[in-house]
Amino acid sequence: MSILPIIKYPNPILKTSCEPLRQELPGVKQLIKDMQDTLISHPFCVGLAAPQVGTLLRIVVIDCSRSRKPCQPHGNLVLLNPVITQREGELVMREGCLSLPDYTGNVKRAVSVIVEGLDNDAIPKKIVAEGFEAVVLQHEIDHLDGILFLDRISSLKTDVFRRKNY
Numbered sequence: 001m002s003i004l005p006i007i008k009y010p011n012p013i014l015k016t017s018c019e020p021l022r023q024e025l026p027g028v029k030q031l032i033k034d035m036q037d038t039l040i041s042h043p044f045c046v047g048l049a050a051p052q053v054g055t056l057l058r059i060v061v062i063d064c065s066r067s068r069k070p071c072q073p074h075g076n077l078v079l080l081n082p083v084i085t086q087r088e089g090e091l092v093m094r095e096g097c098l099s100l101p102d103y104t105g106n107v108k109r110a111v112s113v114i115v116e117g118l119d120n121d122a123i124p125k126k127i128v129a130e131g132f133e134a135v136v137l138q139h140e141i142d143h144l145d146g147i148l149f150l151d152r153i154s155s156l157k158t159d160v161f162r163r164k165n166y
């Protein structure tokens, strides 16, 4: 079990677009395991993207069943090369990020999404998610394109909040 250090803003790694996985690379299975261990080492953390642990590959791990927010989560998800193929509706939700530990922000997202990608065994997977889990998917997939929730804030004056403790 390895808990990986989290890359924090303003490290330029977080602004870099990640490469898709085109073949099974050595070490990727272990990286995914380490990402999952890292995720569960942070209370209430529901998602982590590979660039947050310093690897510029299109991998996210998500587990919204760890949150107390109401939703019907898929539980533990590993997605390689995830792509949002459909989005519907609009909502604003307060978001946080391990890479921006001192802030939260109100971010406008789609209410529901369909995400297609590969699972841990490189088997194609299609996730239909809504509400909180849909927001988490959008947040984590943004990380793969070098986008942080701060980049999606409409007003830095009224939509960003300083956290007292994480």
Ligand code: NI
Residues within 6 Å of the ligand: 096, 097, 098, 099, 139, 140, 143
């Ligand atoms: Ni994040």
